[in-house]
Amino acid sequence: MRFPQNIYQRYHAHVYFDEQSLDKGEFLYSQLQSLPEYQLGRFHQKLVGPHTKWSFQIAFTRDQFDQLIPWLERHRQGLSILVHGNTGDFYQDHTEHAYWLGDEQKLNLKMS
Structure with a gap:
C-alpha cells in the first residue's frame, strides 16, 4: 500500500463509513467542520458516485496536503479514506x- 504523496495541485479525500461506524464518521465530520480551511462535501448516508460505502468528501490543495493527510491518519479511528489527485480525469484520479x-x-468505476 502506498502512502499519499503530494504531487498534484488539487485533491479529494473520501471518508468511508457504514451503519456500524456511523458515529465515527459523524465525529470526524464534526471535527473537520471546525477546520474551515478545508472544503467539506455533504455527509452521505447513501451510495454516491463510484463509492460503495457511505462517505463524505474533503477538497483541498497541494498547500494543505502536508497538514491534512497526517491529521486524517491520526484521527480516522479505523475508517478507510481514499485520497486522490483531482486532475479532471475521473478514471485515473x-x-x-x-x-x-x-x-x-x-470502487464502482464502470463508466456509463
Missing part, C-alpha cells in the same frame, strides 16, 4: 492517482 489511509475499499 480514482485508480492511478489514488492512495489509501486504512483498508482499500472497492
